[in-house]
Amino acid sequence: MHRALQLAEQGRGHVEPNPMVGCVVVKEGQIIGEGYHEKFGGPHAEVNALANCGGASLEGSTVYVTLEPCCHHGKTPPCTDALLAAKPARVVVAMQDPFPKVQGGGLQILASAGMEVCVGVLGDEAQRLNAPYLKRQRQGKPWMIAKWAMTLDGKLATANGSSKWISSEEARAEVHRIRGLCDGVMVGSGTAKLDDPLLTTRPPGPRTAARIIVDSQASLSESSRLIETIDQAPVIVAASTSARSERLERLQHAGCDLIVCPGNDHAARLDFLLQELAQRGMTNILVEGGSQLLGLLWDNRQIDEVYTFIAPKIAGGKDAISPIGGQGILNMEDATPLAETEVRSFGHTICVHGFTGFAA
Incomplete structure (x- = not known):
């Protein structure tokens, strides 16, 4: 066996x-x-x-x-x-x-x-x-993989949002390998606006991940690199029912696939989105930020696997951004320990990989 x-x-x-x-x-x-x-x-x-x-x-x-x-x-x-x-x-x-x-x-x-x-x-x-397959069968949701790069003092970006580049070139190559195994790469609207990322896989892997933008107000710019490269990989915009119709029409005309998520709050809309992605056959979703989206997923126990890339750099700053936003916990004894942890080096960057056990 x-x-x-x-x-x-x-x-x-x-x-x-x-x-x-x-x-x-x-x-x-x-x-x-x-x-x-x-x-x-x-x-x-x-x-x-x-x-x-x-x-x-x-x-x-x-x-x-x-x-x-x-x-x-x-x-x-x-x-x-x-x-x-x-x-x-x-x-x-x-x-x-x-x-x-x-x-x-x-x-x-x-x-x-x-x-x-x-x-x-x-x-x-x-x-x-087959944990991702089992979660999709039993819960009707994809396996959610959180990835972030941070400095030694736990900063995802500086106070003004600067984040390129924290990790090594070798670490970024590993992220592309992971992307190539996933059905989707998800970011929040703030990350899409501030970083203007491509979120494509280079070189291509066995799967072509859809770029999923959690964007309540459908604010993604038509001049973004995501839309400019829409012929390379699909772009899915997950908006709320309060998004203006002209914005939805503009993104649809640009070639985006729209998912309008009902719900009175972020958590309800996120739950709808995950179920919709699973119904579309998506098994593995890589979440690359930002802090608000990762925090929402964490608070709702929807992160199953974690890749944290830690660079030997110190950013400082009380207003600098940490990886996981949301409500968090009050007592350290309630912190979630990762299981089956693995530590690897990618150039000067250390990667800690593990599982949350939330889907068990």
Whole structure:
């Protein structure tokens, strides 16, 4: 199963909104075939693994797969059909698939055919691998990844908003790698106005992230670099119902995709937006600021993963901007510790990566 999980990881960025899945076929103590779900719309892991068995008989074999085999017709036939035809003696599954059209049905079909079915081997590891898929299935929202760069004294920018560049060139290259694995890159209207960012991925990754601007009043300028490069990646503007109609029409005419979010406050509108993005098939969203948007997401427990890039620079200034705005906490004992933290160096910049556990 360890090997199957390694294989599954290779599908990251290529298979979403599907889950990442790996499969290994073992007979008489030897691996005779392996495969993974390589591309959305392409064959699933089990089919690829079976095809790589070189025509060997699977009678008496064990199939290890990181997620319950599907049992419905989607873009491909059911994987249970392929397994029934191959006739392995045993199928070991890391975790059940919560997708409504599967949800234990695949396991039941295999068991009813006389196969020995075992569930839960390295289940925690499998759930971590597909945490974004699981959040979208269970909560109807995308996996939200917060990223910010800050100085050693915790400043996102100076008091007048200057922020280029805090992190190293190597750190910025890592951010582009992360962008290339995501369905969307989200910023607030203040960041869009002050920084005039591109938010494209350079060089391109396996996914082309939509640029998502949380802009209640639809104030994004037509002369912004986002709109000037709209042919390179989509621009989605999330506005409120109070945005002026002429502004919405202007942005729509410029090629932006508009999402008008109902709700009496920022939190309600944000909740609507996240659900809408998930319904559009978005699994991973990278949030790059600013402080107000990150604070709103944090206060509403909608940040799942964090990349913090820390540069050995000191900015100072009592009015300089810190990364997470919002209400925050009153007592330090209530601070959220990140789990599974990892510290890496990118040139002179240190990156701390971890998970909040909010989606659990």
